[in-house]
Amino acid sequence: MPLTTYLDAIREAMVEEMRRDPRVFLIGEDVGSYGGAFKTSAGMIEEFGAERVIDTPISEVAIVGAASGAALMGMRPIAEMQFIDFITCAYDMLVNFTATSRYRVGSGCPIVVRGPAGGGTHGGPFHSLNPEAMFMNRPGLKIVAPGTAYDAKGLLKSAIRDDDPVLFIEHKFLYRRIKEELPADDYIVPIGKANVRRSGKDLTIITWGSMIYVADDAAAELAKDRVSVEVIDLRSILPFDEEAILNSVAKTNRVIILHEAPLTGGAGAEFAARIAEKAFDYLDAPIKRIAALDVPTPYSPPLEAFYLPDREKVIAAARELLRY
Amino acid sequence: MPLTTYLDAIREAMVEEMRRDPRVFLIGEDVGSYGGAFKTSAGMIEEFGAERVIDTPISEVAIVGAASGAALMGMRPIAEMQFIDFITCAYDMLVNFTATSRYRVGSGCPIVVRGPAGGGTHGGPFHSLNPEAMFMNRPGLKIVAPGTAYDAKGLLKSAIRDDDPVLFIEHKFLYRRIKEELPADDYIVPIGKANVRRSGKDLTIITWGSMIYVADDAAAELAKDRVSVEVIDLRSILPFDEEAILNSVAKTNRVIILHEAPLTGGAGAEFAARIAEKAFDYLDAPIKRIAALDVPTPYSPPLEAFYLPDREKVIAAARELLRY
């Protein structure tokens, strides 16, 4: 079986959905003949034409706004941000118009906004964003953040088919670094369902995106000391799989929440708060969060490495909890 | 002594700071001869002239951007959003340029962005926002949200004098509804310090903004049953007074976090997560959050009332925790 990269999984999802459903189209900067800054849409304009693979001016508000207008008319637009950081430029449009459309006036607005996110590539303060938390308190968007090629493809298909707007967060560090065997047939990964990557009984790590590999590494290392770690890949941030989280905590009684965005106000706070309310009786130790520093992403490799969460920090936190 | 409204407290802070410091100026839509949509700046253009009370086009990006540029040059701009909801239109500028300026390039960018926030006035989805959580995961901004006239004046002065950017959240429901006797002399309220509004030993309510009155009411009601509730008015959301929170929880062992924004991804999640990590041993019951529903703010009074947190919900949560 051939191996598919995370990047190709994303392209395949778009291509297959565009073949399946004439309502689906792609809109963004340089997505056409260039095939996207990361070549995510390479070859697509050749197959689908400039009508369905639309190069735009540098105008994120126009991209998200036009996608939203088209969605109201029954289309299924995929709006690409060249880097997910630039969704900040269309923040107003996305949270105020798109996300609220169904609740306010009953008009579903099913767009997918997708683009490369995340750090570890020395992209500096404006090309390293983990955007999920910015949107969590503005209801109406779904948010997914796959960490595997399988999930990237399956979740993107779900997102495109979803009747509501979805922010699809791609981790650019993974684009070409991971390769998997994917099913030949059409499949989807449902939004809102976590994946138990590793089953364990002493401690739960709840995470997503590229941090799942950090969690895996930490779990493998801890396994050497016979510590059994459960790793939950949330995959969907909103809605999130509360049941999976609570069940795991009920089983392990100790939990670390690990994410790449800065600590304060990160999505992890929400998961911690839910656990502290709904699984309080099961907790044998404090809830730990491991996350980036509360600063913008610095550019220089030693600074960025220190800024980002890593295996060692997770292991140290785990040992602390296990001693508790 | 004359009583000062929350609104007048804000104007007085601006006027006194502009008299004290020629670097301070006000910029926004209709802030000049009209005196602002809520008349917050009434009379200011007469005293300070159009050079220091600047009416702008409808251009939030220009307002926040120009304020930021001026701040780099040594000025102390106050940028008014006609409603705080419109800061979403300048979200990019504020989180990317202004908030990161010092960390990235060492250039402090001391602007104050202020404007009317909050619900309860049937303003509907776009005139009722509680914006704090949108900014908490994008480091570099300070965020304050006064609930009293005293704090509004003292915190606004602190914000104007602060060397870093501050988002100053005014609750429009309070503008003319509360009146207090204020000190005649210049005073400030330091950013980052909570206020223990009511001392208690059975349960802590952590809150801010207009919700402090809901907490007061709930505490008074619970007092009838001899339940002693501590009410902490956080006043500053970032940085927040972790010490005050942890000390109170250490004392009461039970905690409710109450805010007006929707529950999921709200600022309360961060406070809950901190408590669940740092005061775990003191907790005798789950951490409860009482907040608005996870939807945009609906317009119709019965819907809005159901959407917003209220005294009854707080009391019910308190009784549940006390039974625990």
Place this chain on the structure above:
Amino acid sequence: MTSPTPLETHGLTRENLLEIDYFLRLTRTLEERLVALFRQSKVIGGLYRSLGQEGESVAAAYALDYALGDVVQPLIRNMGSILVAGAKPSDIVKQYMAKADSPTRGRELNIHFGHPARDGFIGQISMLGDMIPVMAGIALAGRMQKRHLVGMAFIGDGASSTGAFYEGMNFATVQRLPLVVILENNGYAYSTPTSKQSAVRSLADKAHAFGCASETVDGNDVLATYAAARRAVERARAGGGVTLIEAKTFRMKGHAEHDNQSYVPQSLIEEWSAKDPVVRFEKTLVDAGIATAADFEMIQSRAKREVDAATDEAERSPMPNPEEAARGLFAGDGFWEEQR
């Protein structure tokens, strides 16, 4: 009796002209009723009048063909345009009264309602400028779907200072989308005069930044506005792309009911009172021998009757059940499928 002045009606029949007058009167009557309801505290939230601007709202929207799927996007002062597109007065009153059976079931204010594909008009959001990119997307979808629909967006002098307006106009123009944008220059944005909003001599010049067609029209001249809009609609439908029409008019009331507009020179108000678009339109029809005072009386009483009925219906409507607030955020909970 003088002989009738010949009138260029731009292809509008007598029936059309009287229908336009009906929409003008309906708009004015309905707004006056809303003022009364506002004073009785039955309107929840603010009330934003279009007095003196009904002409351009109605005339421009009349240039669309809703049977073809055309979509009009009003701003707060364009109630007239959605009445033309088919909005029911009772729905508008229910919206203002935040009733359970209003189109948005009490979630949204005033004329923030309407689904473009179902209603021929679309509910705006408050963030000014944002509807232009959205309308570009509607026009884009229409083209992709091989429908020949045209979109029409209203925007204020103030709102035309927003980045969203600019990005939407630029995108629509470079994509040659079927979009007509009516830039209502009514002298003020809240308290800010147009001179503080922009340094351009004519707001129609903004078109040069996009390379789209443009013209300036007397927005208080109903027939001239209709003609300009019609030309633009035809250009759009023929594949000629975007047109920006500056409609010069005047806001005869404050920004909203709470605003006595003391910042507006009295002379300006007097000058524009004399140019009332409805009175002027009716006079033109009379002068041309197309209609008589009796026709207008009938129209006015029809408008009043309909507004009365709408008000009665709205007043009888219940307020929403509080618990509904939790529903209808996402597809699948059945909320929006329930009948009202």
Place this chain on the structure above:
Amino acid sequence: MTSPTPLETHGLTRENLLEIDYFLRLTRTLEERLVALFRQSKVIGGLYRSLGQEGESVAAAYALDYALGDVVQPLIRNMGSILVAGAKPSDIVKQYMAKADSPTRGRELNIHFGHPARDGFIGQISMLGDMIPVMAGIALAGRMQKRHLVGMAFIGDGASSTGAFYEGMNFATVQRLPLVVILENNGYAYSTPTSKQSAVRSLADKAHAFGCASETVDGNDVLATYAAARRAVERARAGGGVTLIEAKTFRMKGHAEHDNQSYVPQSLIEEWSAKDPVVRFEKTLVDAGIATAADFEMIQSRAKREVDAATDEAERSPMPNPEEAARGLFAGDGFWEEQR
């Protein structure tokens, strides 16, 4: 030997002209060095060349008077402009190598550095368009402080599609701020040709949307660009407000080093190669009898010497201490006050 062609130098002395040539050569030499360092993986992150555009960057920035407090705001391809304003080549190399003693101490990339009041230039952020409102604020502060400074902002053809550009230009124009905006039309925004960015015939026409002064200039003609910028700076300093200058030029390399720009027709590259602004400027000076090949050799060896020294210094510099990442977000922790 032919007799010299008389040359209009717009008040520039021979010394000035040679200094301009020095900045042109310094820019090109430094960029070439960065390419070499990039290939050795010593540059962290991307490298965005200005090859073929050095002329307008240097010439426009040369029209400012930094002693008066003027401020220039580059985008990624305007390294030349900050060299003119006084940026040290060693600082630039250190930035690219993410060193501890770079101006941003390794926090920011490439030429994202500079404090307007201290350095005469300001570090951009990546979000295109955002610097225009910021520059408007700098110009506003200058006026409030009764300094007579002028701001100069560079913006690309692509970046001029952003709402931030529009809002900033409109605000600056209506406020009559001393701001000069150089709109570099270099044919492409990443892979997107200007024709897909905007439907306007000339990007200078965007000025009509604001009502500011404008002109189009051959950006590969150093003297013409200088003259246009100088006129605009003088207008700004005299209180005449904003000028938008479209500088027509061409991006001779891909968007960044990774991009081989296969989407650019070879004919265009050949056409513009023949118009290289540096070669052309030097030829003009020779033809006018102002300079000789020997002068340019001296300038080139000076540029090379300085770039060598800058590289050596940067190579010797340490990388930042990891722990520093936690500091310097807010005032008061002393981080930025520490000497390097």
